[in-house]
Structures are given as structure tokens and as C-alpha cells.
Amino acid sequence: MRNLLLLIAKYGSTIVFILLEVICFYIIISFNQSQGEIWKHSTNLLSGNINERVQNTSDYFALEAINDSLLTENAKLLESIINYRVFSKENEFQDFESLDSNLIEYKFVPARITNKTFNKRNNYITLNKGLQDSVKIGMGVISSNGIVGIVKNVSNHYSLVMSILHSQSKISAAIKNNDFHGTLVWDEMDPKKIKLISLPKHASVNVGDTIVTSGYSTVFPYGIEIGKVHDYAVETNEDSFEVEVDLFNDIPAVTHAYIIQSIKLEEKNEIESEAEDEL
């Protein structure tokens, strides 16, 4: 305390000086237009800079939430596009406007890939959506560039997907525009290539044709693009083509996926199993 008083006694006039100058500058800034504007502009430059840095940092932390919301949005858009496509294929002579919620066949659940393999003979992918988001065994999984696989196992929060890069994976696919269909299998160790087998010999195939899902299984709706024809040949001792397909989807690089819920899946399974029982 004594030191403080000494300090004031010694530098009292300097303290008064600083005090008076601060008052003067406060008066200058608040009561003079041009000086006030310069002051505001300068402080805005400084605070704007700081605000921008803070914003950038907080934006970075918000990226995950933004990603999730974009994913949900994408799922909704995909849902409507694919439902329109399916509807238009089934009802060629009706107009699109009559599509309402009753006609929606497929729903999409956005999911993040939490784990995956792609360099083994049998590859699996783990997604962060499970029973809680009504994911069920047998549902198809796609990403923005094409198909990913089929759900094989579900827990409360996660689901295990059998990737199309799996020796047991068999997915029905067709050549776009002419609807000849075959089965997709993966028998090479190249994650960029897949094979379409059992394609009828009389089908017209050209290098460069697009391969899409056929829509016969309800796992995948009709018309999701899978890849392009790279090469084709007649299967040995068979009456069918074997087509080599370049995948559009780069499975090792995929980070987000959509699980397809088919509303008619159970109905279809029921009627098909009845038929099998009768046989």
C-alpha cells in the first residue's frame, strides 16, 4: 500500500496526463464524425479479423454436424429421385405429379462408414446406423457413386455390410436401356473391377455401356448406376456372356453411405416364400 502511494506520488502527473488524454480521445471519438468513423473502421478491421479466425475455428469443429445434416439432405433427395424413377418405370403412361407419400417404395437412411476392409477376399463394411434407425438384415447400401453392398448383420447402433467386394456377393444387374440382366460377382482381387455373369448370349453388349441395378430384388431400386462395360466374352461352355465392369464407385475411398429401406420388401419375401413352399 505504501509502495502504491509512493508510486502515485512519483508518477501522479503522468497518471493525470494519461487519464486526461484518454478522456480527450473518448470525447474525440464520440463527438467528432470523421475521427469517430476512422476509429470505427480501424477497430472493425481488427475485430473483423479476429472474428473471422474464431469463426473459421468453430466452423472446423462444426464440420461433423454439417456433414451429417448434408448427408440427411442427400438421402432425402436420393429418395425422391429414385422413387420417381421407379414409379415412372412402373407407370409409364401416368404423369409424375400423382406421386404421393403412399407410393414411396424406398426410404434412405444416411450413415457414416466407421470401419471397412477392401483388400481381402471377403470384405465387410461397418456403418454407424443399426436397429434404432430400423435397419434390417438384407437391406441394400449405396453411396453417391453407386452400390456398396447388402446388410448382413445388425446391432442396436451398428450394421455390418457385406461389400460387393465379397466372394459370396451376388447382385442382380442389367445393361441400361435394354434391360438384359445378369448377376454381379467379384472374383478378382481388384476393388475397381467386378464381373457381370449369366448375361444371355443374345443380349447386345457394347464396350462403354452403363450397368445399372435391375430392380428385380427390391434390395436395390431400379436404375442405380454401377459401372461401365470394360470388356466382354462368351463364358466357357455356357450360353452366356461374361462382362468385365469398371466400377464407378471407389469403395476404398467411400466415407458415407445410404441404407435403402424397401417398404415392400417383407411383402415380396412373403409371397415368394409361399411359392417356394408350394413347390
Next chain:
Amino acid sequence: MNYNWLSILFRFVLLVALQILVFKRIPFEYGILSYSHIFIYPLWVMLLPFKTPKSVLLIAGFFMGMTIDIFYQSYGVHAAALVFSAYIRDFIFRIIEPDIGYDLDEPFNIKRLGVIWYLSYSALFLLLHLFVYFSVEVFSFVYFYEIMVSTITSLLFSLIIVFIFVLIFNPKS
């Protein structure tokens, strides 16, 4: 108490009146001189007695500056400059201390200290005062050249007027 409080008060009124009624109205409209001013009011702080406590000097400067600001409608600008000038008055005294030294009990005695001393004191004081004034008025060192030109031209005019004032009203008497 050698000096006369009344004369200090009278000088305050006289300097403010001269500044507002005369020197504020002198138009400078010749190119480089456009932003020049004649300032005579700093003389009041310049001529306050040697022994005035520094804090009192600062408050006096603030008071005089604000009075001028009210008439110039540039609130705080003259005050900021004059408070600064009052703060560095001691340092100016130390720089130009004559061989015979200051007589601390006497008010400014031009005859004793000499015209040269008085001129250099006024020139230094006004130079710093004007420089701070124009800097605060423009409020940006981007216009450093303009600030310097205004300071120099204003200094020349103000110095002449301040000198004439002291010759007419010898503060000692």
C-alpha cells in the same frame, strides 16, 4: 505568491477572445496554406508560472483546450493536443535551459531570459502542440505529409502572433 491570479484569469479570457473572435476568422485560401491555423491560446499554458504543479498544469491545459473546442466544434482535439503540450513543458524547459538558470519564484521575465530563449521556447512548444493537433485532427498517419506541411506553415504564423502578443502585453508586468 508573486504572480497574480487575476492576471492569469484575465489572460485566459483575452486569449480565448482573440482566438475565437479574430484568429478563427482569418481565412487561408492559398493552396498549401489551406489547412493552416493561427493558434494563440497555447500561450496561456506556456506562460503559467514555473512552479505550477504538473497535475494542475495538465488540468489547466485540458480546460483551455475544451473551451477552444467548444467554439471550434472539434470536441477533444485541441484539449488532447494542449494536455500533451502541458505534459512536455518541463522537458522543453530542461532542453533550452539558459546559462543563468531559471528564477523559479519569478514569472517569465523576458528581459532576464532574453528574446532568443523566448523565441526558441515558443517555437518548440508550438511545434509539438501543432504536430499533435494536426495528427489528432486527421486521426491517421496516412496523411503524414499533409500533417507536416500544416504544422510548419501554422507554426510560422502562430509564432509571429505569439511574439507580437508578448511584446504588447509583457507578462511580467
